[in-house]
Amino acid sequence: xxxxxxxxxxxxxxxxxxxxxxxxxxxxxxxxxxxxxxxxxxxxxxxxxxxxxxxxxxxxxxxxxxxxxxxxxxxxxxxxxxxxxxxxxxxxxxxxxxxxxxxxxxxxxxxxxxxxxxxxxxxxxxxxxxxxxxxxxxxxxxxxxxxxxxxxxxxxxxxxxxxxxxxxxxxxxxxxxxxxxxxxxxxxxxxxxxxxxxxxxxxxxxxxxxxxxxxxxxxxxxxxxxxxxxxxxxxxxxxxxxxxxxxxxxxxxxxxxxxxxxxxxxxxxxxxxxxxxxxxxxxxxxxxxxxxxxxxxxxxxxxxxxxxxxxxxxxxxxxxxxx
Amino acid sequence: xxxxxxxxxxxxxxxxxxxxxxxxxxxxxxxxxxxxxxxxxxxxxxxxxxxxxxxxxxxxxxxxxxxxxxxxxxxxxxxxxxxxxxxxxxxxxxxxxxxxxxxxxxxxxxxxxxxxxxxxxxxxxxxxxxxxxxxxxxxxxxxxxxxxxxxxxxxxxxxxxxxxxxxxxxxxxxxxxxxxxxxxxxxxxxxxxxxxxxxxxxxxxxxxxxxxxxxxxxxxxxxxxxxxxxxxxxxxxxxxxxxxxxxxxxxxxxxxxxxxxxxxxxxxxxxxxxxxxxxxxxxxxxxxxxxxxxxxxxxxxxxxxxxxxxxxxxxxxxxxxxx
Amino acid sequence: xxxxxxxxxxxxxxxxxxxxxxxxxxxxxxxxxxxxxxxxxxxxxxxxxxxxxxxxxxxxxxxxxxxxxxxxxxxxxxxxxxxxxxxxxxxxxxxxxxxxxxxxxxxxxxxxxxxxxxxxxxxxxxxxxxxxxxxxxxxxxxxxxxxxxxxxxxxxxxxxxxxxxxxxxxxxxxxxxxxxxxxxxxxxxxxxxxxxxxxxxxxxxxxxxxxxxxxxxxxxxxxxxxxxxxxxxxxxxxxxxxxxxxxxxxxxxxxxxx
Numbered sequence: 066x067x068x069x070x071x072x073x074x075x076x077x078x079x080x081x082x083x084x085x086x087x088x089x090x091x092x093x094x095x096x097x098x099x100x101x102x103x104x105x106x107x108x109x110x111x112x113x114x115x116x117x118x119x120x121x122x123x124x125x126x127x128x129x130x131x132x133x134x135x136x137x138x139x140x141x142x143x144x145x146x147x148x149x150x151x152x153x154x155x156x157x158x159x160x161x162x163x164x165x166x167x168x169x170x171x172x173x174x175x176x177x178x179x180x181x182x183x184x185x186x187x188x189x190x191x192x193x194x195x196x197x198x199x200x201x202x203x204x205x206x207x208x209x210x211x212x213x214x215x216x217x218x219x220x221x222x223x224x225x226x227x228x229x230x231x232x233x234x235x236x237x238x239x240x241x242x243x244x245x246x247x248x249x250x251x252x253x254x255x256x257x258x259x260x261x262x263x264x265x266x267x268x269x270x271x272x273x274x275x276x277x278x279x280x281x282x283x284x285x286x287x288x289x290x291x292x293x294x295x296x297x298x299x300x301x302x303x304x305x306x307x308x309x310x311x312x313x314x315x316x317x318x319x320x321x322x323x324x325x326x327x328x329x330x331x332x333x334x335x336x337x338x339x340x341x342x343x344x345x346x347x348x349x350x351x352x353x354x355x356x357x358x359x360x361x362x363x364x365x366x367x368x369x370x371x372x373x374x375x376x377x378x379x380x381x382x383x384x385x386x387x388x
Numbered sequence: 389x390x391x392x393x394x395x396x397x398x399x400x401x402x403x404x405x406x407x408x409x410x411x412x413x414x415x416x417x418x419x420x421x422x423x424x425x426x427x428x429x430x431x432x433x434x435x436x437x438x439x440x441x442x443x444x445x446x447x448x449x450x451x452x453x454x455x456x457x458x459x460x461x462x463x464x465x466x467x468x469x470x471x472x473x474x475x476x477x478x479x480x481x482x483x484x485x486x487x488x489x490x491x492x493x494x495x496x497x498x499x500x501x502x503x504x505x506x507x508x509x510x511x512x513x514x515x516x517x518x519x520x521x522x523x524x525x526x527x528x529x530x531x532x533x534x535x536x537x538x539x540x541x542x543x544x545x546x547x548x549x550x551x552x553x554x555x556x557x558x559x560x561x562x563x564x565x566x567x568x569x570x571x572x573x574x575x576x577x578x579x580x581x582x583x584x585x586x587x588x589x590x591x592x593x594x595x596x597x598x599x600x601x602x603x604x605x606x607x608x609x610x611x612x613x614x615x616x617x618x619x620x621x622x623x624x625x626x627x628x629x630x631x632x633x634x635x636x637x638x639x640x641x642x643x644x645x646x647x648x649x650x651x652x653x654x655x656x657x658x659x660x661x662x663x664x665x666x667x668x669x670x671x672x673x674x675x676x677x678x679x680x681x682x683x684x685x686x687x688x689x690x691x692x693x694x695x696x697x698x699x700x701x702x703x704x705x706x707x708x709x710x711x
Numbered sequence: 712x713x714x715x716x717x718x719x720x721x722x723x724x725x726x727x728x729x730x731x732x733x734x735x736x737x738x739x740x741x742x743x744x745x746x747x748x749x750x751x752x753x754x755x756x757x758x759x760x761x762x763x764x765x766x767x768x769x770x771x772x773x774x775x776x777x778x779x780x781x782x783x784x785x786x787x788x789x790x791x792x793x794x795x796x797x798x799x800x801x802x803x804x805x806x807x808x809x810x811x812x813x814x815x816x817x818x819x820x821x822x823x824x825x826x827x828x829x830x831x832x833x834x835x836x837x838x839x840x841x842x843x844x845x846x847x848x849x850x851x852x853x854x855x856x857x858x859x860x861x862x863x864x865x866x867x868x869x870x871x872x873x874x875x876x877x878x879x880x881x882x883x884x885x886x887x888x889x890x891x892x893x894x895x896x897x898x899x900x901x902x903x904x905x906x907x908x909x910x911x912x913x914x915x916x917x918x919x920x921x922x923x924x925x926x927x928x929x930x931x932x933x934x935x936x937x938x939x940x941x942x943x944x945x946x947x948x949x950x951x952x953x954x955x956x957x958x959x960x961x962x963x964x965x966x967x968x969x
Contacts, residue, residue, distance in 0.1 A: 101607065108606050108633045115631070116599045208433055214708050215436040217645045255838050257831040264817045264828050271815035276799055276829045305594040305627065307646055309436060312593055334819045356603045361588075 077340035079383050080327050080376070084343045087350060102357060109357075111236055115304065117349035118238035119297045121342055123316055124323040125242075125249050126293030128341040131324050132253065133286040134266035134333030135192040137181060139199030140294040140320060141313035146207040147173040148298030152216035152308040163224055170295045177203060178291020182284030192287075200317065207310050216308045228303035238300050242342070245293065250338040252289075262286055267334025322369055323348050326376040347372070423454045423482070423679050425672060426475040429511075430468055430488040433460040435591070436644065436708060437619050437664060441511065443710050444668030445484070452676050465492040472496040475505070482506040482675030484668075487514050487521060488564060498522045506678045508685050510671045511664070512564050524684065527671050529662035529691025531565055535572020537694065538615060538639050541658050543580055546613050546637035550581035553610050557601050557625070558617035559591040569617050569641065589621055598624040598631070605632035616640030622647050626655035643695060645707040651700045661703075662691035665710045728791045729754045730890055730922065731776070731805065736785035738771055738946075745771045747946045749785070753891055758913060758923040760937035762930060762966050767943040769926045773893050776924070777809045778802035806890035810880050810897050816868050823848040823864035826883045851882045874905025881912060885921065892916070894925045898932060910936050930966070934959050944969035 095104030151170035185192040230237040253259035261282045264272040327344030329336035449456035461468035510527045514520035558566045589597040616622035619642035638656040650656045674685040729752035738746040774780040778799040832840045848864035898906040942950040
């Protein structure tokens with residue numbers, strides 16, 4: 066029973082329970098109807114794990130920033146532009162080395178994050194507005210640079226294994242998402258920067274009064290968010306061996322949804338990495354299940370919309386109960 | 389004294405300005421006038437397919453010395469009508485437009501023709517051809533014929549027999565191109581007693597399409613072949629087979645670097661290239677000579693080039709940009 | 712007491728160097744003088760009541776002391792030596808910390824994280840030494856008067872009463888070895904009982920050598936705690952008097968009539 070108590074005390078207890086419940090239902094259905102609902106077939110499990118990774122990584126970045134009290138709506142465009150620059154400069158091995166190209170993509174993602182952070186903190190414009198503009202600006206820059214053409218991105222065998230390797234149930238993309246999740250968790254819960262982030266998001270005046278450099282903390286969060294967006298783009302591109310100018314479209318809203326479902330407050334100061342990962346996994350599972358039962362595409366939007374509202378209400382109720 | 393100097397300078401500046409306003413004569417056009425054309429595409433600018441159409445139009449535009457404006461309607465019919473009306477109001481010399489809806493643009497096309505502006509439909513034609521629209525000609529693929537061609541090749545090379553099942557993934561099943569292509573495919577498959585099914589994949593990203601097709605293959609183990617009806621499904625299908633753990637024969641439509649590579653390395657059988665470069669180039673050429681010499685535009689069937697392993701080497705390197 | 716005797720007493724008192732002293736302090740906002748030629752000092756182990764009606768300049772003086780706002784002219788001395796307070800860092804280095812009316816704690820974090828906010832104990836890489844911090848937080852709570860009902864430093868601050876929160880903020884200030892606490896209306900949001908406890912704590916701190924500057928509208932509260940009163944009006948000092956030489960009625964009359 067004490068194990069149960071540990072679980073219930075987790076910040077993400079609510080979403081964990083919901084997630085487990087959904088998985089149990091799916092597994093039962095998979096056992097009862099293995100032909101029409103092959104949830105447990107190895108190929109399907111691999112597919113599901115692969116497909117949730119890009120959103121999970123993107124959501125972690127968005128979530129860290131949300132905990133710090135700010136938003137980044139430009140992550141989808143950032144993701145595409147950074148990955149495109151990587152593909153363009155690497156040029157399928159005819160350009161700069163792959164590792165340098167990847168570093169360049171992360172640098173680009175971080176630079177966009179820095180830009181967002183500086184404008185938000187210096188010009189005192191709400192991040193929502195700044196990054197809304199960024200969403201359109203960076204997408205426009207990408208279309209200008211790419212001329213709307215898709216860039217090819219053929220990595221060698223080794224790099225392919227690192228980013229897309231598959232060994233039984235273990236999928237490289239999913240491993241990356243887990244590793245990044247662990248790193249993010251250490252940052253938020255164990256590092257002093259994480260403490261500062263929670264304080265800046267929770268009560269910026271109090272943080273400033275005690276001497277926390279709120280602008281610097283927020284800018285760092287923006288940079289982390291930007292770099293994770295770029296990494297998400299790298300993972301996606303490695304899987305399909307190309308970077309389309311359409312990459313990442315609408316993912317910013319999905320990421321925010323994953324965070325909200327995972328228990329983060331839109332006001333900032335509250336949340337956990339486990340919650341974000343479970344939120345992203347839940348969204349991916351629903352998308353996956355809807356595809357499996359051949360539901361029309363618009364059902365997904367309906368489901369996700371309902372899920373967000375229910376999740377927020379649920380989290381609000383349980384939060385007040387704790388107090 | 390001062391005022392006199394000021395007004396003298398002002399008059400001189402005014403004269404200079406007036407002189408500078410006269411434009412230098414433009415190349416092309418017998419009397420030093422440059423022809424202006426507008427190409428209107430219904431889709432998002434990010435869709436890589438249009439890169440080749442635009443490349444064709446712009447190459448011809450440069451050679452002939454015209455001013456060509458390419459506009460995208462982002463999938464919105466009312467926006468497309470706005471663009472049409474703007475072109476008419478600007479008094480351009482010719483319009484090339486994709487008729488992705490049968491009735492939505494009829495009024496404006498008629499208006500343009502009445503105003504003496506030539507209108508040529510490219511890529512997608514009205515389903516009733518010349519009876520359904522006032523356009524002067526259609527330049528594009530005969531979709532139904534192409535569909536029949538692909539299906540026939542698939543049946544022959546994959547050795548499909550009666551009772552087999554083929555899945556036809558496509559981005560937008562309700563769109564004219566999907567309906568016409570599938571009509572041709574189904575016609576041939578039905579003749580052989582082979583069942584087929586359309587799968588709607590949407591066009592969010594290649595990765596998303598990949599997930600959907602792989603899902604289908606996992607859930608429908610009885611599938612014997614894939615006939616990919618658009619560029620994105622064609623790009624995704626070989627990988628989808630790998631993800632689903634099956635090895636199926638694949639044939640389909642359209643061309644890109646990824647598709648060319650798949651053909652070259654034997655992961656797919658053949659594709660019908662509708663030669664989008666020609667759709668852009670020949671539309672512009674005909675608009676030009678109609679404006680210059682009054683020649684009447686003719687219908688041109690640009691599709692019918694079957695690309696497979698035997699001739700794909702010519703294509704690699706040009707794919708994504710012009711082929 | 713006759714004036715001559717007052718002066719004699721003052722002369723006989725052992726001159727102790729104040730921790731912080733301000734001479735001729737002036738603060739101008741454009742053409743408005745919020746503070747004019749103020750002399751103000753705080754010595755060790757004393758509580759000063761800073762009184763005055765709204766707009767008198769009390770908050771401005773506190774803000775200058777805590778480094779939020781720079782002064783326009785005048786001298787500031789720290790332990791007798793001239794110095795400058797240009798930022799919060801400067802005042803923190805002097806051991807000055809402000810306790811706010813609206814309680815500068817982050818509600819969604821736990822007590823321990825709030826206590827160590829901005830002053831976390833970390834290893835070389837910046838990771839917090841949680842076990843050590845937890846132990847120290849526990850000690851802080853145990854030594855603080857008025858924090859009953861708190862069992863663990865991992866309790867979320869949102870669940871505490873106003874008085875408990877204020878006690879945590881005070882305990883934090885004390886733990887980090889501050890010598891001067893600036894109180895900006897610290898009890899206006901508290902209940903009668905919580906106010907009582909907070910004032911008792913300020914007196915206790917006085918005994919431990921920690922000085923306080925108490926800005927408040929409640930002259931009764933100030934009278935309970937302070938040893939000396941400074942009354943400001945329209946940016947000028949109109950009265951400075953020891954507790955023994957005055958009473959609540961006189962102070963009230965002064966504040967109201969200026």
